[in-house]
Amino acid sequence: MAEQVWTVRAALDWTRGFLGERGDEHPRRSAEWLLSAATGLSRVELYAYHDRPLSPEERAMLREGVKRRAAGEPLQYVTGEVAFRHLVVKVRLGVLIPRPETEVVTQAALDAVVDVPAPLIADVCTGSGCIALALAQEHEGAEVFATDISAVCVETAAGNAERLGLAERVRVLEGDLLAPLPGELRGRFDVVISNPPYIPSADLPDLPAEVAGFEPHLALDGGADGLDVFRRLLAEARSWLAPGGLLVVELDESRVKAAAQEAQEWYEQVRVNGDLTGRDRFVTARLPRSTL
Incomplete structure (x- = not known):
């Protein structure tokens, strides 16, 4: 037969x-x-x-x-790949899978620099590099620094930048949060954006099996209340943002309002923003132009 x-x-x-x-x-x-x-x-x-x-x-x-x-x-x-905005990025085990919700967060950063000819942007906890790469692709004048503490993520993001022809304007650096950024750029960033770990530690076992069993806990675990990394970002971004610069941070919907309240201590124009489903998804906050 x-x-x-x-x-x-x-x-x-x-x-x-x-x-x-x-x-x-x-x-x-x-x-x-x-x-x-x-x-x-x-x-x-x-x-x-x-x-x-x-x-x-x-x-x-x-x-x-x-x-x-x-x-x-x-x-x-x-x-080995996922669509994100107008891009297709490579992913692998050890790298957080980009979500549609993060596309809306990325748009907030783009909106903030639409009238800035050559914005300087930091994408912290870059993972696959999806945010940094989308920003560079959609704003031809943008220079983006992408950081991650994971060597696997840094290798993946850098590979995506090369494959997409964006490596000249997206520099991928290994290290913790904002620490890897060149010191001469302190106080010059127009936007600091991040999709950091934000799941409360106690909630990790309750995540869907596909997430809990395969995606990197390093990119998920936000500490006891999910805001450990966010608090560090709040503090560190103050010295890297330019006066009037924007901080954009994705968070768990149950923690966004609490995060916004904490941001008000150091920032102004603090807002809670929703995703396409109407759920609270991210915080935006501006560094004051003057401390007087």
Whole structure:
């Protein structure tokens, strides 16, 4: 008997059914992304070339991806990439997966420098580099410094910058929060933006299994009340922001109001901002132009 020919359509249908039976909440999306990664076809092309047979190498890659996804590994780690604003960035284990909510946080930074020809921006806890890279791509005059304490994240973010042709304007530095920044830039940044660890430590076990079991706790654990890193950012950013500069920090929705209250001690125009679903998502605060 001749061996069954696996076409794109057959592989897509089988993968969708297999993952659906194993609890994948979005089996069609997962099937499309896995097959796209295996074949190099876009998700639209999967349907345009539905009768194209898969090569043995493509079938092997798809099988491995399906195995990992069925075991609960996040789709973004399996495919190795995720869409963020107008970019596609590479991710891997040890790097926080960018979320759609963070796209709104990024927009706040862009809005703040829309009339600044050559803004200087720091992206702290950069992870994949998604925020820094989006800022540089969408503001052609921006110079961005991206920092992370994780060597894996620094390597990933730097690789993304090179691949996207943004390495000349996005410098990726390894170190804790703002410490790696060049000292001569102290007091000159127009924006300091961060998606820091902000999950209260006691809440980590209650996170979805895909998050708790795979994403780096270093990028999630915000201490007892989720604000440990935020408080350090509040203090450190004061010496790096220019007068009138903007601090933008993503936080857990249950902690945003408390964070804003703490920011009022040193900053002005402190605001709680919502995401696209209307949930409190991030704090913006400006360094006073004068301390008088």
